[in-house]
Amino acid sequence: MRIYTLLSLVFLFLVSSSSFSQELNLPRKSPKAGIAYTIGYTEASIQYSSPAVQGREIWGGLLPYGELWRAGANEATVIEFNTDVEIEGQPLPAGKYAFFLIPQKEGKWTAIFNKTWDQWGAYNYDQSQDALRVEVDAQFSKQVNQEHLQYEIIGQNVENGYILLSWEKLRLYLRVKVNAMEKAVLEITTALAAAPEDQKWRINAQAADFLLWVGQPGPALQYIQESIGQNETPWNVWVKAQILAAREDYAGALVAAESVKKLAAAAPEDNFYENQKKEIERLVKEWEGKR
Numbered sequence: 001m002r003i004y005t006l007l008s009l010v011f012l013f014l015v016s017s018s019s020f021s022q023e024l025n026l027p028r029k030s031p032k033a034g035i036a037y038t039i040g041y042t043e044a045s046i047q048y049s050s051p052a053v054q055g056r057e058i059w060g061g062l063l064p065y066g067e068l069w070r071a072g073a074n075e076a077t078v079i080e081f082n083t084d085v086e087i088e089g090q091p092l093p094a095g096k097y098a099f100f101l102i103p104q105k106e107g108k109w110t111a112i113f114n115k116t117w118d119q120w121g122a123y124n125y126d127q128s129q130d131a132l133r134v135e136v137d138a139q140f141s142k143q144v145n146q147e148h149l150q151y152e153i154i155g156q157n158v159e160n161g162y163i164l165l166s167w168e169k170l171r172l173y174l175r176v177k178v179n180a181m182e183k184a185v186l187e188i189t190t191a192l193a194a195a196p197e198d199q200k201w202r203i204n205a206q207a208a209d210f211l212l213w214v215g216q217p218g219p220a221l222q223y224i225q226e227s228i229g230q231n232e233t234p235w236n237v238w239v240k241a242q243i244l245a246a247r248e249d250y251a252g253a254l255v256a257a258e259s260v261k262k263l264a265a266a267a268p269e270d271n272f273y274e275n276q277k278k279e280i281e282r283l284v285k286e287w288e289g290k291r
Contacts, residue, residue, distance in 0.1 A: 030073035037153035039161045040180025042083045046151045046163070048072035053147050058168045065105040068122045071165065072149060076100070076119050079163070086177040087113070088134040097131060108135040111174060140169040158184075158214045184210065201230035209239050217246040234263045234272045238280065245283070250291040257284050
């Protein structure tokens with residue numbers, strides 16, 4: 001009986017100890033956050049934990065100058081690119097990286113992309129695993145205060161954008177450059193080679209519209225002339241009008257815009273003009289003022 005009682009007490013002790021050793025699943029003080037964005041063909045993403053200011057002195061206080069910081073809280077901040085990129089003009093291979101910063105009281109801060117992406121904080125940071133270090137300017141706002149740390153990925157055009165880190169008064173920008181045009185041109189060339197003859201006009205028009213969008217109206221004009229020569233429609237003639245306007249040939253743009261209306265009237269089944277009428281009229285009025 002005594003042995004049974006003793007074994008029961010040992011069992012209860014082990015169960016009690018085991019239950020108390022378990023971690024509580026409570027909401028994080030610094031919640032997980034993430035963002036993803038595509039620049040050109042490059043998919044970029046950031047996963048991080050977002051601490052709050054909570055009235056604390058952050059720079060030079062909570063985060064000492066000259067010391068490595070995980071650029072977030074809890075696990076190391078992770079930045080991933082699915083293609084090779086340039087960060088602040090320096091090459092960075094496609095991959096997943098732990099992101100760190102070294103704040104400085106004066107001068108540039110150091111931004112670090114480390115190949116050991118799956119780590120807690122900066123406790124096991126190994127400088128030999130750095131894939132890239134760049135120096136960046138830290139800007140501080142005089143008016144806007146960001147309570148919770150936040151990352152953004154902003155695209156500027158088909159090959160350029162930047163990562164923005166905002167926390168407290170800090171605004172830190174990292175320029176990102178990708179190579180999209182080389183692949184885009186190959187895509188156009190391949191599509192034209194594979195397309196049936198009666199569909200090449202459409203590929204040429206799409207190529208012209210894309211090149212206009214990325215700020216290359218010269219090459220765009222060549223593609224749209226080819227498209228119109230293969231099959232003249234209200235759509236591709238309107239693309240031509242916009243290309244001519246981008247080249248500051250407003251007189252030519254207005255002539256092309258008038259042709260759009262005539263082509264639409266001759267082909268009532270083509271509703272392009274009706275769908276785009278407000279935008280066409282707005283731009284025509286603008287071009288008339290610049291002619």
